[in-house]
Amino acid sequence: MDTNKTAKEIVQLIGGKENVAHLEHCSTRLRFTLKDNNLVKKDQLEKVDGVIGVRQNVQCQVIIGNDVIEVYDQVQKELGEISQSEQNDLKSQQSWGAVLLDFIISIFQPLIPAVAGGGILKSLLLLVSVSGLMSTESQTYQIMNLIGGAPLYFLPILVAITTAKKLNVNQLVAVSAVGALILPDMTTMLTSGAQLFGFGIENIAYASQVFPAILTVLFYAQMERLFTRYSPKPIRIFFVPMMSLLITVPISLLILGPLGFNVGTIFSGAIIWLYSHFGWVATAVLAAILPLMVVTGMHKAMIPYAVSSMSELGAELLYLPASLAHNIAESGACFAVSLKTKDSKLRSTAISAGISALFGITEPALYGVTILHKRVLYSVMASSLVGGAIAGILSIKAFALVGPGLASITMFVDASNAMNLIWAFVTLLVSFLVAFVTVIFFFKDQVQSEEEVIFGEEMLSSPIEGKVIPLSEVNDDVFSSGMIGKGIAIIPESGDLLAPEDGEVTMIFNTNHALGFKTTNGAELLFHIGIDTVKLNGNNFEALVKVGDKVTRGQKMIHFNVDEIIALGYDPTVICIVTNQDQFKIESYHLEESVSNEMDILSVVPIQS
Known part of the structure; x- marks a missing residue:
């Protein structure tokens, strides 16, 4: 390349x-x-x-x-x-939610290599010590252990760097502000009940803390911009950092540091409460939905919790054990697909993706195999559920923040519980075998020979007037990934959804923004009007048919107000997909063109099983 x-x-x-x-x-x-x-x-x-x-x-x-x-x-x-x-x-x-998620990802994502590298080093040392190859009392072991612990100890400094970079403020001064909190002399003063301006300072060990550092840099950024705006240019080089430090560090010691510490404590307390009340069920459910979370990027919301848990508790009880089950399930599924498929390209992709997933990297498996084949996705979710349940029942703990896999399995070495690593291997083996066997039995190769295509083709006319676009351009991962089915999307120019062929109305959503339709050759269609328009609660939508109605090509089924939907801030794109795609060969036409209701945009041809 x-x-x-x-x-x-x-x-x-x-x-x-x-x-x-x-x-x-x-x-x-x-x-x-x-x-x-x-x-x-x-x-x-x-x-x-x-x-x-x-x-x-x-x-x-x-x-x-x-x-x-x-x-x-x-x-x-x-x-x-x-x-x-x-x-x-x-x-x-952007919405505040999008800005917040982008901010969180930008801060925590860059931390993972350092934290993961140090954590794996410590886990390898633990493995060496429990096997009797090196004494924990030896200076070599102690020095190596300190090296492995350095990223976690200096986590506030690392967070200060990533936060300052995201906020585009002076990284070195931001690090200095946060570094003041973990100075050895500062730590000594805090333990002896120090006071600042007559106010008592809470005794907090800021090493390994995340949230105090984030709050400190957020406040520092405001101070830097304030003093940069009003400082005379000749003295700005020293005056801005001096005044920013002079105000930021005391405020952090008195207010922001304790606030951030309490946030971290609540964060860890919440996960412990969840784990103690739901136990293995929480791990199993999380493992099962991880494929969907990774595809949509929502798993990144777990990183702040995992970092906080690792710094607060020294271990992580939920996300990483669940990830072990999911990662290995992806691997087992991919290797099974490589054996079952007749498609040489898919076989090559599946083998490569299976190896990557075995070592903890699942994106090639997810995007190259899993979400493209519903039966594989369901198999991965089911086997992840089983593996996650086992990990939860056996109370596996992770001690390094890295993608769990065969190469990083030492992250489960526990000095106080030798069986923790054994149970991790059990989870790995079960997750792999269940996924492999399930896919072997249920995967159906979509590669078909010309002889397998039979008559019964139906040409579907455009259900709406507008511009046809590929499904991949729809601003919704569930539809654009093809997870639900294949088809097309249309940017509407009118507000009437018409029947694309003779058929039967099989479903109308209670808010009238979605409709199910079955053609005479058995193709099951889903029409979805707009993105997130379910939030309109049926306003601006009117169903002109009911479930069970037999309709003819061109008959109006739903009327909707395009202009009002757009005015309310919603994307009006109409999505048309074939949900039983495994049974049909589907072709789309007139992409990137404006179409009328009389023009054919999809062909659906039944495939012999």
Whole structure:
């Protein structure tokens, strides 16, 4: 792969460097925060050499795989510096929820390599010590253990760097403000009941704490901008950092530090409460829904909890054990697909993805195999549920923040419980076998020979007037991923949903924004009007048919007010998908063209099983 060429094409297809407000990367993906997600040419982007897939939610995620760092470096060269004004312009256009999630991901994602590296080193040392190869009393062991513990001890400093980078303020001064909280002399003073301006300072050990550092840098950023605005330019170089430190550190010691410490305590307390009240059920359910969380990027919301739990408790009880079950289930499923499929390209993808998942990286498996085949997805979710239940019942604990897999299995070494590692291996083995066997039995290869296609083709006319777009461009991961079915989407120019062929109305959602339809050849269609329009509670929608009605091609089924839906801030895109896609060969027509109701846009041909 030519990483330079790949980077140039990626930047071009996400709308150019002018469209990028922020860039970061994780173990497999480039993560872009864009000014306008509509400028992304997703179909073309997925065809770029080196790009495995593309997912869009809060961030535009371009999945690269093992070469992500090399591609990231080249993309950075293409983008150059991204100004703070550009980031501020973006924030003003986003909802507070999107801004918050982007902020959290940007702070915590870069921490993982350091924390994971140190954690795995400590777990390997534990394994060496319990096997009797090295004494915990030896200076070599103690020095190595201190090295492994350094990232966690200096977590406030690392958080200060990532937070300051995200806020685009002076990173070194921000680190100095947070560093003051963990100075050895400061720690000594706090333990002896120090006072500041006559106020008592709460005795808190700030080493390994996350939230006090975040609050401190957030406050520091405001001070830096305030004093930069009003400071005379000749003295700005020392006056701004001096005044910012002079105000920020005392406020942190008196207010922000204790507040952040209590937030972390509540965070950890909540997960312990959840674990103590729901036990293995919580781990099992989380493992089962992790495929959907990873696909939509929602698993990133678990990172602050995992970091906090690791710093507060020294271990993590829920997310990482659940991830072990899910990661290995993905691996088992992929290896089963590679044996069952007749598609050489899918076989190659499945083998590669299965190996990656076995070592804790599931994106190639998810995007290359799992979400493209519903039976594989269901098998992975079921086997993850089983594996997660076992991990929960056996009370497995993780001691390093890294993607669980075969190479990182030592993250489950527990000095006080030798069986913790054994139970982790049991979880790994069960998750793999259940997924492998389930997929072997239930996976149905979608590759069909010409002889297997039988007569019964139906051409479906456009159910609405408007512009036809690929399903992949729909601003909803559930539909754009093809998880529910194959089809097309239409940006409507009218407000009448018509029957695309003779058939029967099988379902009408109670808010009238979605309708189920079955054609005469058995194709089951779902029409979904707009994105998130369920929140309108039926306003601006009127059903003109009822469940069980036999309708003819071109008959009006639902009337809706396009202009009002747009005025209320909703995307009016009409989605048309074939939900029983495994039984049909589906072709789409007139993509990127404006169509009338008389024009055919889909063909559905039954396939012989």
